[in-house]
Amino acid sequence: MKLSVSHVDDAEFTSGLRGFFEYRDLGISDATDGRFGAHVIRAVPGKQAIGDKHIHKLEFQMVYVLKGWVKFWYEGTGEVTLKAGSCVHQPPGIQHQELAHSDDLELIEIILPADFDTLEVEG
Template identity: 60%
Template sequence: MATGGPLQTKAPAMPKLWKNQAFTIAHADDGKFEGQGLRAFFEYRQLGIAEATQGKFGAHVIRAVPGMESPGAWHSHDLDFQMVYVTKGWVVFEYEGQGEHILREGSCVLQPPGILHRECRHSDDMELIEITSPAEFATQAEEAPE
């Protein structure tokens, strides 16, 4: 029997993954790029996501160090999620079973967990945003796929 009022439902419970997160904002002019990251030919600016999510997620801006090139080493990561969004310039990645792909400003790639890949080359002005889960993860050097 209709009551004439709005239907009220209970919101589903939030999964534990989404609990215990802190509010955070990172402004470009407040951030500092550091060369202490996974790759010497890149600089990294942390966005505060690792701290706000207790390490469940990480996000940073990565930019090329002008004049430095990638050695193109094959590798893989022990993580659950890795997404890259190019904000400036271009970068070429090669993925096992997927071939070489040039990512330009506005390009986005989801790299499945454990996929063998390598950064082949990039423009001197390249910048991208990388989001991972978890924030900290192991990286393994790999042999080139056949």
């Protein structure tokens, strides 16, 4: 492992898993040889959630909302709305779906490992 520093001045957001979000890689994957990943994710203004129910094949996923709000559906729980300051640990393999978000949504996601598969779930 090596030291990783990411400054907001160097921030570059790119497209990623969901077309209604932009992703800023915080350099954690490179620093840990892919063992961990961390991103700042923000909403693309004017684009709303069109995600299907899905699961992620990973060991750990945590989301911390920096600003705005996001509404998820989780298997076994139902709808959950997260707002600035909210944190959620999504257990491995939990079926979930993003339902809606504010245009100013910005969150941090921490994952293990950095690269993982996402499987869409029917129904």
